[in-house]
Amino acid sequence: MHELLLKNIKDVYRNIANAAMKAGRDPHDITLIAVTKTVEPDLIVKAVEIGLRVFGENRMQEAQKKITSNELKGISEKITWHMIGHLQKNKVKPAVELFDVIQSADSLELAGEINRHAEKAGKIQRVLIQVKLSDEESKHGISREKIIELLGAMKKMENLKVMGLMTIPPYFVDAQMARPYFRELRELRDKAEEVGFHLPELSMGMSNDFGVAIEEGATMVRVGTAIFGERSHR
Numbered sequence: 127m128h129e130l131l132l133k134n135i136k137d138v139y140r141n142i143a144n145a146a147m148k149a150g151r152d153p154h155d156i157t158l159i160a161v162t163k164t165v166e167p168d169l170i171v172k173a174v175e176i177g178l179r180v181f182g183e184n185r186m187q188e189a190q191k192k193i194t195s196n197e198l199k200g201i202s203e204k205i206t207w208h209m210i211g212h213l214q215k216n217k218v219k220p221a222v223e224l225f226d227v228i229q230s231a232d233s234l235e236l237a238g239e240i241n242r243h244a245e246k247a248g249k250i251q252r253v254l255i256q257v258k259l260s261d262e263e264s265k266h267g268i269s270r271e272k273i274i275e276l277l278g279a280m281k282k283m284e285n286l287k288v289m290g291l292m293t294i295p296p297y298f299v300d301a302q303m304a305r306p307y308f309r310e311l312r313e314l315r316d317k318a319e320e321v322g323f324h325l326p327e328l329s330m331g332m333s334n335d336f337g338v339a340i341e342e343g344a345t346m347v348r349v350g351t352a353i354f355g356e357r358s359h360r
């Protein structure tokens with residue numbers, strides 16, 4: 127057993143439970159997605175042994191290598207993979223093959239491409255729509271004004287199942303500063319549900335701010351550093 131990893135995972139679950147109870151929510155309604163970018167397969171195997179089942183990767187090349195590695199191939203039936211990074215159109219085919227959920231659908235074009243490859247693969251691809259709520263150049267996502275239109279178009283795509291919305295707010299040292307972004311994503315979801323779309327999932331919150339995200343309604347939190355430690359920037 128990997129002692130530090132176990133301690134980190136326990137701490138994260140405790141913080142998820144605390145935030146949920148503070149908000150009057152059931153902690154079981156929140157899925158912990160362990161973000162494994164830059165994490166080697168042997169450590170991911172340890173995390174699976176401890177009990178984690180849902181993992182996120184943000185770059186196709188790295189994900190492809192890792193998911194098909196000998197260490198992880200053998201336990202693949204235990205694991206659910208989420209693509210949480212920007213997806214290029216020419217990487218949609220392997221993404222559909224490898225990922226249970228693609229959280230970064232952010233244009234009609236990309237959605238169409240995912241649907242096309244899902245149909246070829248004989249799969250219903252689960253996706254989230256990534257929404258861009260800040261004006262940072264570096265962030266991807268569809269603008270708030272275009273969500274309903276995109277949802278309408280995606281509803282006609284028979285091999286897609288849209289589960290909800292995802293966002294990445296700017297990084298703040300003070301997590302409370304991220305709250306308006308989380309709240310806005312929830313309100314956008316509520317508005318879409320009022321006009322007939324079913325969007326149960328809200329993917330928001332990372333190591334620094336997942337407690338605040340849960341208070342605002344997150345159903346999926348994407349946590350890397352708090353589980354696996356600081357990444358050495360490559």
Ligand SMILES: *Cc1c(COP(=O)(O)O)cnc(C)c1O
Nearest residue numbers: 161184210332333348349350351
């Ligand atoms: C890296 C990453 C995370 C996890 O970030 P941490 O701060 O390490 O928890 C979450 N979501 C996305 C999209 C990421 O790229």
